[in-house]
């Protein structure tokens with residue numbers, strides 16, 4: 001695997017590949033890689049000729065400085081995992097390689113960035129679109145692979161791609177879970193053994209909802225799920241919403257695509273999860 005820390009060197013390498021007629025797949029990450037990340041890589045390998053993964057803990061998307069500081073950065077283990085998975089290139093830049101200084105600009109993508117996650121993490125999606133825009137400009141991928149785990153992020157980036165007419169196709173890949181149902185996340189390492197058990201209420205509730213889903217009872221089901229989660233010791237509910245999967249408005253009986261989305265704090269760790277219901 002080739003490892004790049006400078007955008008110019010990565011661009012040159014990719015120019016050559018493109019002139020040889022290769023398609024480029026891109027998997028952007030914050031690192032601390034787990035099998036969820038690697039499943040995106042596998043999908044990218046299936047759909048494109050050469051795959052670039054980026055590891056960059058983007059400071060502008062962290063609304064909480066403590067969260068940024070304690071974000072895990074096991075770069076040696078990450079490189080090993082990518083090598084083993086047959087990744088072609090890693091882009092692992094310093095912050096100064098990505099940002100000129102205190103950049104103030106952001107892309108206006110409308111209400112999507114202010115709903116749900118946006119409400120609880122003000123500025124988060126402005127940081128996400130900023131960095132993904134920069135990364136897309138450097139990598140110029142044919143396809144970029146994102147996890148359903150961050151459902152709203154996929155919608156936000158899709159919106160950016162539409163507004164700016166960027167020549168990239170987005171692929172949303174399913175959520176990988178631990179055998180007990182917990183959605184894989186780099187933040188799971190911060191969970192104590194007790195937290196880890198309490199955190200299972202997320203996938204349990206989403207599964208229960210899937211089994212009991214009824215379009216005519218969405219408000220009651222939403223309340224019931226929120227109550228189930230709030231009743232779990234050590235778990236603080238931020239939101240539980242049954243939403244229109246296209247715009248994240250509250251869904252109604254006519255909504256075609258429906259997704260349930262949840263965010264909680266378990267101890268000091270913030271977790272999100274979701275399930276596509278229709």
Ligand code: AMP
Nearest residue numbers: 029030031036146147149150175176184
């Ligand atoms: P992150 O490093 O958390 O920014 O995640 C990088 C990419 O991996 C994002 O597109 C995430 O949605 C995706 N991802 C994170 N966790 C999972 C998971 N459990 N299953 C599938 N994809 C995931």
